[in-house]
Amino acid sequence: MTSSTRASRFRGGRPDAAAAEELGLTVHDVARDLRRDVSGVRLPLPIEGADDATASRDRLLAQLDEHLLPRLAELSSPAVVVVAGSTGAGKSTLYNSLLGEEVSAAGVLRPTTREPVLAFNPADEDVIAQGPITRLSRVIHHGGVPRGTALLDAPDLDSFVQENRSIAQQLLEGADLWLFVTTASRYGDALPWQALARATERGASVAMVLNRVPQADLTTVRGDLMSRLRSHGMTDTPLFVVPDVGPHEGLLDESVVRQIKRWLNMLAGPDRSRAVVVRTLKGSLAALPGWVTSLADAVEAQADAARALRRAVDAELPAAEKLAREAVAAGVVAGASVEARWRELSGTAGIDRVKVRGDRARSTRRAGRTRSEALEVLRDDVEAAARRTLTAAGARVEERLRAVLGGTAAPAGGSYVAPEVDARADARAEAAERTVAGWVSGADGRVAGMLGADAGAPVRAAAKAFGERGLATLLLAAAAGSDDAGRLLDRVVGDTATEPAEVLRDDLADRAAAVVAAEIDAVRERLDSPDLADDAATALRLRLAELRRLT
Numbered sequence: 001m002t003s004s005t006r007a008s009r010f011r012g013g014r015p016d017a018a019a020a021e022e023l024g025l026t027v028h029d030v031a032r033d034l035r036r037d038v039s040g041v042r043l044p045l046p047i048e049g050a051d052d053a054t055a056s057r058d059r060l061l062a063q064l065d066e067h068l069l070p071r072l073a074e075l076s077s078p079a080v081v082v083v084a085g086s087t088g089a090g091k092s093t094l095y096n097s098l099l100g101e102e103v104s105a106a107g108v109l110r111p112t113t114r115e116p117v118l119a120f121n122p123a124d125e126d127v128i129a130q131g132p133i134t135r136l137s138r139v140i141h142h143g144g145v146p147r148g149t150a151l152l153d154a155p156d157l158d159s160f161v162q163e164n165r166s167i168a169q170q171l172l173e174g175a176d177l178w179l180f181v182t183t184a185s186r187y188g189d190a191l192p193w194q195a196l197a198r199a200t201e202r203g204a205s206v207a208m209v210l211n212r213v214p215q216a217d218l219t220t221v222r223g224d225l226m227s228r229l230r231s232h233g234m235t236d237t238p239l240f241v242v243p244d245v246g247p248h249e250g251l252l253d254e255s256v257v258r259q260i261k262r263w264l265n266m267l268a269g270p271d272r273s274r275a276v277v278v279r280t281l282k283g284s285l286a287a288l289p290g291w292v293t294s295l296a297d298a299v300e301a302q303a304d305a306a307r308a309l310r311r312a313v314d315a316e317l318p319a320a321e322k323l324a325r326e327a328v329a330a331g332v333v334a335g336a337s338v339e340a341r342w343r344e345l346s347g348t349a350g351i352d353r354v355k356v357r358g359d360r361a362r363s364t365r366r367a368g369r370t371r372s373e374a375l376e377v378l379r380d381d382v383e384a385a386a387r388r389t390l391t392a393a394g395a396r397v398e399e400r401l402r403a404v405l406g407g408t409a410a411p412a413g414g415s416y417v418a419p420e421v422d423a424r425a426d427a428r429a430e431a432a433e434r435t436v437a438g439w440v441s442g443a444d445g446r447v448a449g450m451l452g453a454d455a456g457a458p459v460r461a462a463a464k465a466f467g468e469r470g471l472a473t474l475l476l477a478a479a480a481g482s483d484d485a486g487r488l489l490d491r492v493v494g495d496t497a498t499e500p501a502e503v504l505r506d507d508l509a510d511r512a513a514a515v516v517a518a519e520i521d522a523v524r525e526r527l528d529s530p531d532l533a534d535d536a537a538t539a540l541r542l543r544l545a546e547l548r549r550l551t
Contacts, residue, residue, distance in 0.1 A: 027072055037539040053294065099142055119151045156168065172195070214244045302532055338482055436511075444469065450500065474488060
């Protein structure tokens with residue numbers, strides 16, 4: 001097949017008809033939609049399995065970004081064979097020997113592979129896909145690479161340089177076939193089997209090179225490794241054994257790597273290399289439903305945990321509101337500060353010594369203005385006491401929520417929404433100030449209503465004796481729980497003041513309940529995230545159904 005024919009198999013970023021017949025044009029669309037929905041998954045609640053699910057999500061995204069999506073868009077690109085392994089396994093020497101030329105650094109200095117090298121046949125230049133692998137690698141043209149394949153030398157999987165390890169993992173995700181290199185002395189280490197398990201998980205094609213095998217141990221080591229491969233479900237994995245040639249520099253002898261080169265040539269050619277690509281793609285696609293199912297289950301577990309947390313939070317509201325209302329009804333607002341101020345005003349301004357004849361207070365307007373001005377400090381004290389009461393009510397609820405959500409018996413994920421100490425202190429103080437200002441304004445409005453056209457003589461006389469603002473202050477103090485203010489109002493106004501004081505007290509109780517509810521709402525807001533909604537996994541379940549139809 002000519003290069004122009006090969007190039008014609010790819011048009012407009014999509015596979016051609018032949019590729020579509022085997023994989024289906026819709027696969028790319030499904031994978032792209034899956035990538036979008038997976039990238040949007042967030043697992044905020046620290047419940048059991050959340051960290052593992054997040055890591056799985058990240059691996060799935062890497063699989064889609066580094067391999068599936070680029071490969072589905074470029075089926076005609078050469079099959080990428082990555083030579084991977086642990087430090088000192090001799091993979092760069094093997095890589096160079098397969099090419100017949102030293103193109104990748106090899107030696108005793110670690111790490112030797114500082115820069116990945118991607119080699120492909122010059123005849124494949126027109127169909128090589130640009131993507132994550134080409135961006136991360138030094139790309140070279142080399143006639144020693146069979147047409148239809150690209151040979152990639154990756155950094156050590158266990159490199160002591162974090163960047164190298166990360167790049168190695170990215171390159172593995174983007175490869176069509178893993179040529180994993182280990183040694184006779186290290187094939188039993190955990191790293192090779194972790195890497196192979198990861199390859200199996202994503203459905204990748206794998207071959208293995210057992211390097212530096214002493215001749216005397218060849219049969220024993222090879223048999224043991226074959227047994228391990230079978231136990232890991234990798235019965236069909238090609239295994240190449242490279243004998244130990246002792247200390248040497250440069251390339252391995254042609255006879256040593258002949259079997260691997262022969263195998264690579266068997267993979268070469270448009271049809272055969274494409275078979276490798278398709279096989280790995282099918283394996284990767286077949287692995288996706290399991291990954292997506294686990295991720296969707298994790299998302300639904302988050303929603304279940306959020307539902308339990310909402311119930312726990314909501315259960316605190318009735319008792320908290322009841323406590324806040326009862327505190328106001330019991331008159332706790334008018335505490336020591338208000339009582340002390342009343343005694344002071346009684347002694348200096350004679351607030352409670354207004355003369356009453358019949359049912360009316362007797363006073364001049366001038367004296368009334370004086371009393372009204374003197375009552376301003378009492379108003380300030382009542383406002384401050386009300387703010388403290390509301391703030392304390394909110395703080396108590398915060399403390400209670402912290403205990404319920406952050407204690408040893410807390411529902412799963414409670415620590416995520418449990419309020420921190422004084423987390424809402426500023427917001428609570430601002431809310432209390434606005435709330436009390438509204439309450440005080442209501443008292444002024446109520447006095448204005450009492451002095452309407454049908455106002456009785458006692459009310460008008462009281463307004464003259466204390467001023468309208470002063471009379472409102474007395475109502476506020478009585479509503480806050482000041483018995484002294486209540487008795488004075490009874491004396492100068494009578495029953496007319498009872499209802500306004502009770503209404504103001506009920507109003508303050510409602511406002512205290514609202515402050516408490518705001519603390520509950522602040523926690524609920526964190527649980528009202530779309531990531532924790534009951535239908536958060538719907539998109540993933542839809543993609544899962546599409547994948548199952550395709551695979």
